[in-house]
Amino acid sequence: MLDAQTNATKPDHAAADHPKVPAPKIGVLLANLGTPDATDYWSMRRYLNEFLSDKRVIDYPAWKWQPLLQLIILTKRPFTSGAAYRSIWNNEADESPLLTITKDQTKAMTELMQARYGDQVMVDYCMRYGNPSTESKVKAMVAAGCTKILFFPLYPQYAGATTGTANDQFFRALMKETRQPAARTIEDYFENPAYIEALAQSIERAYAAEESKPEMLVVSYHGMPKRYLMQGDPYHCKCQKQTRLLKERLGWDDTQIKTTFQSVFGTEEWLKPYTVEEVARLAKEDGKKHIAVVAPAFAADCIETLEEINEEIKESFEEAGGEKFTYIPCLNDDAAHMEALAGIVDENLKGWIG
Incomplete structure (x- = not known):
């Protein structure tokens, strides 16, 4: 992809044996x-x-x-x-x-x-x-x-x-x-207006393609140990603000959208609620039959979305009584x-x- 010799020339007044220098x-x-x-x-x-x-x-x-x-x-x-x-x-x-x-x-x-x-x-x-x-x-x-x-x-x-x-x-x-x-x-x-707009449009397209509207949008971010938040990492606050900005752009209220965190590793407490547990709770306790999940911590679909969300987290929802699980892909190379x-x-x- 990169060619060091493209437009390479010797500097002015350089010695004959001076190597060529690529154009800046x-x-x-x-x-x-x-x-x-x-x-x-x-x-x-x-x-x-x-x-x-x-x-x-x-x-x-x-x-x-x-x-x-x-x-x-x-x-x-x-x-x-x-x-x-x-x-x-x-x-x-x-x-x-x-x-x-x-x-x-x-x-x-x-x-x-x-x-x-x-x-x-x-x-x-x-x-x-x-x-x-x-x-x-x-x-x-x-x-x-x-x-x-x-x-x-x-x-x-x-x-x-x-x-x-x-x-x-x-x-x-x-x-x-x-x-x-x-x-x-x-x-x-995360709060760039054009980025929020692109994310909102992807959700609106996904909802429009469904025969029945999802009862809840779960906005699932990659998790981290709660201890990191206590040490000053701003990630949790930025995730919460992004969900709020997305909710405002979509014109929704708190009953339609929820922030969760996935990919827990180890035994210490991580940021909560955990996505895998919350989707089960939505089905079992709140009686939600159809939910959608989007993962805006990822700019590209990966193991955490294609396997964890679309397989493990989906299975958790369905085993708890959920009937329809819609995964909304990452923005990837969307125009x-x-x-x-x-x-x-x-x-x-x-x-x-x-």
Whole structure:
């Protein structure tokens, strides 16, 4: 995708043996969580080891956490996680859906940037965990002539375990560059009006396609230990505000929409209510027969949406007496979504490009 020799020339008055220098460009680097390379045991183990060894994700002391991780968790979990990934794997491309969708988003963003700025801006993507790594893509952008890089973690709401660690990895990659580019990171965008509009439109389309209107929209965000909130992580507050903004845009009241949190891991208390428990309660105690679930913490469908929500959480609702479960996909490469993200890029490129 990146060609270091495109428009490369020798500097004026340079010696004959001076290497060619690529024409200066601005890089836009989209960043997502990550993906295993395959679903076999060792591929899953490498991926899970990198992910679960991140101190932003699991902040227990290494002496306490690493023996548990290496000797117990990584002995068993690659098998169960591999099976979960196999249930959603893109077999045609032999890659995870997250990787497929991130490629599609990158293609769409490339087209939008070319329409605006021509060859002055190049777009690529990286993953925090797994491949392609952040370091490899920063290195490739610098080699291709990027003297400025705008780093865009695709997380609408800031959390230390998502945006924070993505930025950490970006800065670590910059530390290894002899000639560092100027760098900017993008602030979270959960309250961006164009983004809220794109999300609301996707919900309205999903509701319009149903024969019967869902009785409740469950807005399920990825969870985190409650302790992180107490330590100052703003993620919980941002999720609550996003649901409120979405509710106001849709013109609904509190009886039609509810915030929950999924993907609980370990034994300590996480942000509540837990999605898997709340959907069962809605069916069993409130008598809801038809609910819809949307997951706006994710910019692209992934294991947490395609497998956890559309299989495990759906099963919890149905076993409790629910009859119709509607999963509303992530925005992925939806045109309105990509225009919203491109608008955010435009705003952050000010001062760098005319």
